[in-house]
Amino acid sequence: MIEVAILSQRLNELSKFGDPLERLSQTVDFEIFRGSLESCFGFEKTRKGGRPHYDAVLIFKILILQSLYNLSDDQMEYQIKDRISFMRFLSLGVTSQVPDAKTIWLYRERLTVKGMMAPLFLLFDDQLRGQGYLAMGGQIVDASIIKAPRQRMKDEEKSQVKSGEIPSAWPPAKRAQKDCHARWVVKHSKAKRQGIDMAIPYFGYKSLISIDRAFGFIRNFLVTPASAHDGKQLSNLIDRNNTASTIWGDTAYASTANLTFLSQNLFYFQLNRKKPQTKASRRANHKRSKIRAKVEHVFAVQKHHMNIFIRTIGQVRAHAKMALFNITYNMKRLTYWQRVNYAL
Numbered sequence: 001m002i003e004v005a006i007l008s009q010r011l012n013e014l015s016k017f018g019d020p021l022e023r024l025s026q027t028v029d030f031e032i033f034r035g036s037l038e039s040c041f042g043f044e045k046t047r048k049g050g051r052p053h054y055d056a057v058l059i060f061k062i063l064i065l066q067s068l069y070n071l072s073d074d075q076m077e078y079q080i081k082d083r084i085s086f087m088r089f090l091s092l093g094v095t096s097q098v099p100d101a102k103t104i105w106l107y108r109e110r111l112t113v114k115g116m117m118a119p120l121f122l123l124f125d126d127q128l129r130g131q132g133y134l135a136m137g138g139q140i141v142d143a144s145i146i147k148a149p150r151q152r153m154k155d156e157e158k159s160q161v162k163s164g165e166i167p168s169a170w171p172p173a174k175r176a177q178k179d180c181h182a183r184w185v186v187k188h189s190k191a192k193r194q195g196i197d198m199a200i201p202y203f204g205y206k207s208l209i210s211i212d213r214a215f216g217f218i219r220n221f222l223v224t225p226a227s228a229h230d231g232k233q234l235s236n237l238i239d240r241n242n243t244a245s246t247i248w249g250d251t252a253y254a255s256t257a258n259l260t261f262l263s264q265n266l267f268y269f270q271l272n273r274k275k276p277q278t279k280a281s282r283r284a285n286h287k288r289s290k291i292r293a294k295v296e297h298v299f300a301v302q303k304h305h306m307n308i309f310i311r312t313i314g315q316v317r318a319h320a321k322m323a324l325f326n327i328t329y330n331m332k333r334l335t336y337w338q339r340v341n342y343a344l
Helices: 002-017 020-027 030-041 056-069 073-082 084-089 101-113 117-130 155-162 172-177 230-237 256-264 279-292 294-305 315-343
Strands: 139-147 183-191 196-212 218-225 246-249 268-271
Touching: 002 084, 020 084, 020 315, 030 056, 030 101, 030 117, 056 073, 056 084, 056 101, 056 315, 073 084, 073 101, 101 117, 101 315, 117 315, 139 230, 139 279, 139 294, 196 230, 196 294, 196 315, 218 230, 218 315, 230 256, 246 279, 256 268, 268 279, 279 294, 294 315
Parallel strands: 139 246, 246 268
Antiparallel strands: 139 196, 183 196, 196 218
């Protein structure tokens, strides 16, 4: 009894500090995911007897925690057992059985193989709309490179992988550990003080998102190899449910093909122009960039607060991980708006 009282006191102290996980649990209705999760896991077909399965919502909340702090499966298992804030978020007691790293991987893999991550993303988006957070005010599109573990290959193997082939000399175990979809890309940036053009190589994937201007929620997303051109994905990236027709984006999207597509589909575009020559065009670019900068805040949170990194192998799994990252970001964003509305 003494230990229970001490644990309860410790949790109360965490609440006074403003435990973000407690706020997240109070804000998000995780039960909306139960039906889809149980159907995907096949829980309704489980026969009586044998070892009972883990609760479907518990598993999903573990995946959200994993995305929020970008933990490996092994670290996820350790942190659940170690941190009482994690246990409270998951509604687990000190003596509760905790899924091990392999179990976490298996459940996430089942969601990935069955293509459930995107429907779960849309399911939460429906909840946002149901609470009044409609996609409105137009939308802002952008892309950011997400790093993945670098793959060490011989030159001949690299050329084969680039052409879409898998080297025949690789044994099955090696094939399972080689990411043949992630790509290298060189990003140019200028050091403002020195005026030096810096070419920085990155290996991984590219996360493309569309956010609504009004609330800043991610409404649609795509995942491509890092070397893919941003502008060619615009037609698949835009959110057609936004109540306004204006689209903001950087110069990568301002191709003739995209402008034609947007005009034919009655979209009003505010895309930055490349190398503006006149003072008026530079002023227009600056005005558009002030609005477009809101999408950079999303990537800043994901990269610097959530420490986003792709540990999985292959584009299908990378897409599933990015779906989880984006769902988690939207949940964090919802807690922000709930605090704002409560303050008002």
